[in-house]
Amino acid sequence: MLFLLALSFSGYLELNRWILVDDTLSFYPIFNTLRVEATTGQGDLYGLFSFDLRFYDVTGEMGARENLYPYDLSVYEAYFEVSDFLIENLDLKAGKQRISWGTADKLNPTDNLNPDDLSNPINFGEHIPTEAVMLSYYVGDFSLTGVLLPIFHPALLPQDGIVTIPPGPVEYPEARPENMQYAVKFKGNLFNFDFSLSYFDGYDDFPYLAHVYVDTLQLPYLFSYSFSREKVFGFDFAGELFSVGLWGEVAYFIPDGVCTTWVDVSPIGPQYAASDTLPSYWKGTFGFDYSWHDLYINVQYAHGLPFERKEEGRNLGDFVMGRLEYTLFDDKLKVALNGGVEMRDDSLGWMVSPSVEYHPTDNIQVEAGYFYGEGEGGTIFDRLEDFRGAILRAKLSF
Numbered sequence: 001m002l003f004l005l006a007l008s009f010s011g012y013l014e015l016n017r018w019i020l021v022d023d024t025l026s027f028y029p030i031f032n033t034l035r036v037e038a039t040t041g042q043g044d045l046y047g048l049f050s051f052d053l054r055f056y057d058v059t060g061e062m063g064a065r066e067n068l069y070p071y072d073l074s075v076y077e078a079y080f081e082v083s084d085f086l087i088e089n090l091d092l093k094a095g096k097q098r099i100s101w102g103t104a105d106k107l108n109p110t111d112n113l114n115p116d117d118l119s120n121p122i123n124f125g126e127h128i129p130t131e132a133v134m135l136s137y138y139v140g141d142f143s144l145t146g147v148l149l150p151i152f153h154p155a156l157l158p159q160d161g162i163v164t165i166p167p168g169p170v171e172y173p174e175a176r177p178e179n180m181q182y183a184v185k186f187k188g189n190l191f192n193f194d195f196s197l198s199y200f201d202g203y204d205d206f207p208y209l210a211h212v213y214v215d216t217l218q219l220p221y222l223f224s225y226s227f228s229r230e231k232v233f234g235f236d237f238a239g240e241l242f243s244v245g246l247w248g249e250v251a252y253f254i255p256d257g258v259c260t261t262w263v264d265v266s267p268i269g270p271q272y273a274a275s276d277t278l279p280s281y282w283k284g285t286f287g288f289d290y291s292w293h294d295l296y297i298n299v300q301y302a303h304g305l306p307f308e309r310k311e312e313g314r315n316l317g318d319f320v321m322g323r324l325e326y327t328l329f330d331d332k333l334k335v336a337l338n339g340g341v342e343m344r345d346d347s348l349g350w351m352v353s354p355s356v357e358y359h360p361t362d363n364i365q366v367e368a369g370y371f372y373g374e375g376e377g378g379t380i381f382d383r384l385e386d387f388r389g390a391i392l393r394a395k396l397s398f
Contacts, residue, residue, distance in 0.1 A: 011036040012397045020389040044083040050076040089138045098129040103238035107302045109251035109283035110234030115205040121158040142188040149181040155205040168223035193239030200232040228258040248286040281310035296325040317344040349375020365395040
C-alpha cells in the first residue's frame, strides 16, 4: 500500500505544426503528443508507467469521428526495477522500457535494442520502448549489463518521408524462443572518460528485399520483404578535455547470411537466382561540443544514419552535422542554427534549419523554425527537398 501511496505524476503536451512551402502552402500530417507518466518507489523497488496519446491535425470523411479526429493511444513505458536483486549490487529491470546505448548526440550506431521511431521524418534518434528483461551488476566504476528482448518489433516509418519501401508483403520474425534477441555491455571509466564495449544479437528493425518476382514477358515487378538477423559489436566513449566535450562510438554489423532472391514467374518458370548476401559494414559517430558564455557549439561526423544499411551497389553516406546556439535574457530566448552536409560517393547534399526558442516560464517552450534541404540524386537530403517549410512547436511540461 505504501508503494502505491508514493505515486507521482509528470508529463508534457507538445503541439506541432509543419507548413510545407512549395508552389503552394500545405500542412504536413505531423502529430501532437500528450504523454503522462506515473512513478512510484519504496525502498529497493521502483515502478514507472507512461502512455502516449498522439492526435493528428488532418481531416477525413464526415461520417466517422475517427477519420475526422484521428488519434492513437499507446503504452510508452511500463516497467519495475529492483535494486540489490538476489545479491548486493545486482539490479533487475523488467517490462516495456527504453534502453538507450551510445554516447553520441542522437546518431547512435550502438543503440540497437529498441526499434527506431521515424514518424517525424527529420527528428532522428527517437526510439520506441519494447519489452525487455535487464540485469546490471556494478563494481565501483564498472558495470556489466545483460538484456533479453523476447519479442521483435520493427521500426515505425513516417507516413510520407525519406524512408519508404515499395508495396509488398512483409514477413516478420515469429514470436518463438529461437527468435529472442539479447545483448551485453561492459561499461567503465578510465582517466575521467566513460567507455563501453557492447554486443547485440538480434534483428535489424528495417526490412530487406527478400524476393523480386519478375516475368520475362516484362510484367511489373513484385516484391516481398523480410528482416535479417545480425550481430553488432560496439564501442563508445565520452569525456571532457580542456573544457571541450568529446564523444564517439563505432559499431560493426554482421548480417547473418541473408540475400535477395530473384524469381522468374513466367510460363517457363519458376526459376531462382540469388544475389550476393548482405555485406558486413561499420557505422560511426564522433563529435565535440563547447560552451563559452552564452554561446554553444556542437559538431558531429557520422558515417551512416540509423536507417541506412550497406547493400550491393550502395554505400553508406558521410555526414557532418552542426548546431550553434546563443542564449539571451537569462536563457529565456535561444537563437539556433542547425546545418549539415552529406557526402555520398560522388554526390553532395546539404541542409540548414534556423530556429528561435522562447521560454516564458520554466515549463513552457515555444519554438519557430524553418527547414531547407537539397542535394544531388541519391542523397538523403535530396529526398528532403519536399519537406522544406516552417516548423512551429509549443510544449508544456508538468
